[in-house]
Amino acid sequence: MSYGAVPQNNSGRSPYGNTDLAYTESSTGFINPRGPTKKKGVSPWIKFGVPVLIVVIIAAVVGGILGSKAGKKDGSSSTKSGGSSSDPDASVDPKAPIQTATDILVAGRFATATQSKYMIPIYPSATNTVLFVEPTIAAGSKKAWPEDTFKPSNPSPTQVREDRPRIIAPQYKWDALPNLIRSDPYLQTWNDTILKNATDYMSKQPITYAMDGDSGILDNAREFKMRIKAFGYAYHMTQNTRWVDRAWEEIQHVISDDFGPANDTKWNPTHFLDTAEFSAAFGIAYDWMYAAWTDDQKKTIREGLIEYGLKHGAAVYAGGTTFGWWTSNITGNWNCVCNGGLTIGALAILGDDTTSTASGLLGKTIDNAKANCALAVMSDGSWAESPNYWYFGTTGHAEMSSALLTATGSHYGLLDVNADYWRTGTFHMHVYGPTSLFDYGDHGPNKFSTTANSMMLYGDLLDHPEFILHQRDRADSAEPWSMFWYDPAVAGAYWSNQKLDHFFENPRVQWAAMRSSWTDDDALYIAIKAGQNKGHQTHNDLDVGDFVLDALGTRWAGELGSADYLYPQYFASQEQNAERWKWYRKATVGQNTIVVNNGNQNVESAPTVKHDTSDTAQGSSTVLSIPKDSTAFWTADMTSAYFDATSVKRGARMLNGRTQILLQDEITATGTIQWRMHTNATVALDSATTATLSLDGQVLKVSMVSPPDGAEFVKLDPVRPAGMPEPLEPDQPNPGVTVLAINLPAGSHTLQVLFNPQWPGMKESDYVVPKTVALDSWSLRSHD
Ligand SMILES: *[C@@H]1O[C@H](CO)[C@@H](O)[C@H](O)[C@H]1NC(C)=O
Ligand SMILES: *[C@@H]1O[C@H](CO)[C@@H](O)[C@H](O)[C@H]1NC(C)=O
Numbered sequence: 168m169s170y171g172a173v174p175q176n177n178s179g180r181s182p183y184g185n186t187d188l189a190y191t192e193s194s195t196g197f198i199n200p201r202g203p204t205k206k207k208g209v210s211p212w213i214k215f216g217v218p219v220l221i222v223v224i225i226a227a228v229v230g231g232i233l234g235s236k237a238g239k240k241d242g243s244s245s246t247k248s249g250g251s252s253s254d255p256d257a258s259v260d261p262k263a264p265i266q267t268a269t270d271i272l273v274a275g276r277f278a279t280a281t282q283s284k285y286m287i288p289i290y291p292s293a294t295n296t297v298l299f300v301e302p303t304i305a306a307g308s309k310k311a312w313p314e315d316t317f318k319p320s321n322p323s324p325t326q327v328r329e330d331r332p333r334i335i336a337p338q339y340k341w342d343a344l345p346n347l348i349r350s351d352p353y354l355q356t357w358n359d360t361i362l363k364n365a366t367d368y369m370s371k372q373p374i375t376y377a378m379d380g381d382s383g384i385l386d387n388a389r390e391f392k393m394r395i396k397a398f399g400y401a402y403h404m405t406q407n408t409r410w411v412d413r414a415w416e417e418i419q420h421v422i423s424d425d426f427g428p429a430n431d432t433k434w435n436p437t438h439f440l441d442t443a444e445f446s447a448a449f450g451i452a453y454d455w456m457y458a459a460w461t462d463d464q465k466k467t468i469r470e471g472l473i474e475y476g477l478k479h480g481a482a483v484y485a486g487g488t489t490f491g492w493w494t495s496n497i498t499g500n501w502n503c504v505c506n507g508g509l510t511i512g513a514l515a516i517l518g519d520d521t522t523s524t525a526s527g528l529l530g531k532t533i534d535n536a537k538a539n540c541a542l543a544v545m546s547d548g549s550w551a552e553s554p555n556y557w558y559f560g561t562t563g564h565a566e567m568s569s570a571l572l573t574a575t576g577s578h579y580g581l582l583d584v585n586a587d588y589w590r591t592g593t594f595h596m597h598v599y600g601p602t603s604l605f606d607y608g609d610h611g612p613n614k615f616s617t618t619a620n621s622m623m624l625y626g627d628l629l630d631h632p633e634f635i636l637h638q639r640d641r642a643d644s645a646e647p648w649s650m651f652w653y654d655p656a657v658a659g660a661y662w663s664n665q666k667l668d669h670f671f672e673n674p675r676v677q678w679a680a681m682r683s684s685w686t687d688d689d690a691l692y693i694a695i696k697a698g699q700n701k702g703h704q705t706h707n708d709l710d711v712g713d714f715v716l717d718a719l720g721t722r723w724a725g726e727l728g729s730a731d732y733l734y735p736q737y738f739a740s741q742e743q744n745a746e747r748w749k750w751y752r753k754a755t756v757g758q759n760t761i762v763v764n765n766g767n768q769n770v771e772s773a774p775t776v777k778h779d780t781s782d783t784a785q786g787s788s789t790v791l792s793i794p795k796d797s798t799a800f801w802t803a804d805m806t807s808a809y810f811d812a813t814s815v816k817r818g819a820r821m822l823n824g825r826t827q828i829l830l831q832d833e834i835t836a837t838g839t840i841q842w843r844m845h846t847n848a849t850v851a852l853d854s855a856t857t858a859t860l861s862l863d864g865q866v867l868k869v870s871m872v873s874p875p876d877g878a879e880f881v882k883l884d885p886v887r888p889a890g891m892p893e894p895l896e897p898d899q900p901n902p903g904v905t906v907l908a909i910n911l912p913a914g915s916h917t918l919q920v921l922f923n924p925q926w927p928g929m930k931e932s933d934y935v936v937p938k939t940v941a942l943d944s945w946s947l948r949s950h951d
């Protein structure tokens with residue numbers, strides 16, 4: 168997929184948040200806080216902005232009528248700005264339109280587009296604090312949804328509500344939905360997108376069977392589920408049975424002899440995720456389109472679901488299968504997805520199933536998910552696997568919880584058996600940088616219908632409105648679950664009173680997120696980790712000390728992602744000599760950290776961390792004035808992660824009112840030492856100790872402060888140094904990636920690398936050169 172032209176971030180703002188100086192008048196009469204926007208073309212993501220633009224035009228018109236001071240609002244030029252791709256200047260300035268309280272109230276939507284390169288919401292830049300308020304969540308009669316009248320006093324997993332649908336979207340919600348859509352701009356956009364997507368799927372061939380080695384037919388299963396959800400949604404919203412007919416075509420295909428083996432292993436139970444996702448989809452199809460299916464069709468769906476799905480789940484729980492490993496001691500997405508899919512399939516046919524397969528499974532899956540899936544959230548909220556696997560795990564967990572609630576009236580503790588479960592919403596918010604995730608570890612397969620919309624369910628049921636508000640502006644919010652998990656009566660801004668920094672302390676990951684704003688996509692962000700290299704369902708890298716760095720709307724230090732999932736030994740072991748660690752992307756050389764003696768880190772790492780923060784929180788406005796003394800730091804003693812070293816410490820801190828970052832290492836090693844950082848930027852080495860990185864029209868200067876004798880920056884290719892063991896197959900290429908590195912001989916060294924993003928309006932003399940302070944002596948005020 169091509170991203171098309173990337174809008175240039177040509178922010179006129181100073182990093183100190185003194186935006187008044189930066190405002191300029193645009194030709195449309197709107198105030199453009201970003202200064203003149205230079206765009207080389209219309210991003211394909213503009214489509215996400217268009218429905219909102221229409222709302223904004225209404226807002227503009229109403230605002231005008233009400234005497235808004237935002238200037239003349241010319242509807243025709245706004246329309247023009249929605250423009251066609253043949254007109255290179257005809258793009259929307261996403262930050263321009265909303266400036267007044269009236270605009271906000273009428274538009275009802277804060278993010279104005281998700282058209283950035285990284286699909287990140289773009290918030291209007293407004294200092295008017297009245298516009299944005301504390302997050303609040305509606306309770307009881309204040310909720311936009313009517314109350315569910317199905318409230319069993321003594322819920323049981325096998326006692327289902329009488330009406331259908333019973334899975335996630337009961338009829339009373341479908342009845343209320345059209346009115347809510349008409350009055351809520353989020354629901355409106357999502358509804359349009361889902362209908363549009365369903366229309367796109369309508370014209371496609373049924374999915375093609377594609378057995379992908381160790382990854383099985385998981386993509387098939389998830390794509391199938393995505394289509395079924397869209398068809399089911401479209402059927403309910405339009406009452407047109409052509410959607411049901413199209414779903415039937417798809418259903419028949421995946422149980423036919425044309426699809427996979429002509430026996431009961433069709434849905435590939437040896438890779439049970441596939442079986443589970445098909446089961447979930449069959450459950451949704453059966454339940455959502457129940458009123459439209461003939462008895463014969465129902466029978467076919469039920470029999471297919473049992474034969475290719477639930478039967479294998481029952482066999483797993485009866486013991487003795489070779490593919491039921493995910494039921495014991497698995498704190499990760501597998502347990503959530505597998506139990507979730509079986510549960511949805513079982514709930515859907517409960518009552519119609521004469522084989523007792525469904526009721527039998529419901530006696531197993533819930534307790535199993537409570538003992539495993541729910542514990543994939545660690546004490547600090549971090550997901551046990553990786554930030555991308557969070558999506559799969561929480562989607563499975565949220566679907567299962569929601570389906571149990573709607574179908575039987577209880578989630579049986581799935582949401583709170585782990586008292587820290589809610590913290591995973593906080594984890595997701597902090598792992599989300601201004602451009603993209605701190606995406607350490609494996610990235611996982613294609614997501615299809617896997618999203619972060621669990622944030623909406625968790626926010627609602629666990630009383631964290633900020634989770635809902637954070638997610639509703641994201642591009643992946645437009646899918647059927649959000650239509651039912653989102654309550655439009657939620658109000659406020661997720662960033663209001665939200666602290667800029669968070670330290671996650673569970674010894675398993677031990678990571679920090681420090682930023683300069685929640686709403687400025689140009690913000691400075693560093694996320695950095697220590698943690699144990701083992702214990703992440705073999706989705707980790709040997710990456711103690713690894714970091715990502717965002718500034719000026721782009722990612723300067725980034726991750727390489729997954730290596731080859733199809734490689735037979737990829738997940739086989741996480742021991743020191745495991746094949747997994749031979750892949751460049753999993754090995755320590757493939758991370759943004761210190762490498763000693765050209766070797767890997769110790770898999771038994773157990774670092775210790777320290778940190779502090781000025782506790783700066785964003786206010787209610789999208790523009791944040793950072794006090795000069797606002798700072799945060801995090802240090803780690805990473806010695807246990809290294810061989811051939813007696814001490815390895817790393818620290819990162821925000822400097823100069825969060826406009827610069829210092830990364831400091833103190834290393835005593837008997838082997839050679841290498842500092843590495845992977846970047847997509849073009850790297851120019853200006854001198855031995857200074858480098859200029861250019862990317863997306865922006866500049867980051869990197870320099871060494873008080874460099875050790877002979878230390879110099881070098882540019883390397885992202886490949887292993889000669890002599891390191893290689894996997895049996897070639898590494899994936901990492902096109903466009905350069906490694907900025909520093910080589911040091913064995914011995915004791917202190918390295919201080921200073922990152923100076925070249926902020927518009929900030930002069931060379933405005934940047935500070937930090938003094939040298941030993942990591943153990945770092946404090947909030949140590950670098951003033
Ligand atoms: C949902 O979207 C479809 C397609 O854009 C539209 O026809 C329909 O009117 C929308 N529903 C509501 C209630 O607005
Ligand atoms: C099912 O069919 C596949 C493909 O023909 C075959 O490899 C497999 O052994 C069969 N499994 C069983 C349980 O019959």
Ligand SMILES: *[C@@H]1O[C@H](CO)[C@@H](O)[C@H](O)[C@H]1NC(C)=O
Pocket residue numbers: 496702
């Ligand atoms: C469960 O997994 C943990 C972490 O991988 C491991 O330390 C423990 O020994 C396992 N327990 C059992 C009963 O397998």
Ligand SMILES: *[C@@H]1O[C@H](CO)[C@@H](O)[C@H](O)[C@H]1NC(C)=O
Pocket residue numbers: 360364393615616645646647
């Ligand atoms: C809907 O379609 C858009 C592209 O038009 C795609 O990016 C998005 O993932 C689709 N969403 C779903 C839930 O299918």
Ligand SMILES: *[C@@H]1O[C@H](CO)[C@@H](O)[C@H](O)[C@H]1NC(C)=O
Pocket residue numbers: 722723724725726727845846847904
């Ligand atoms: C390079 O850019 C791609 C696409 O945005 C991103 O996925 C990757 O993480 C980046 N790599 C680095 C090293 O920053």
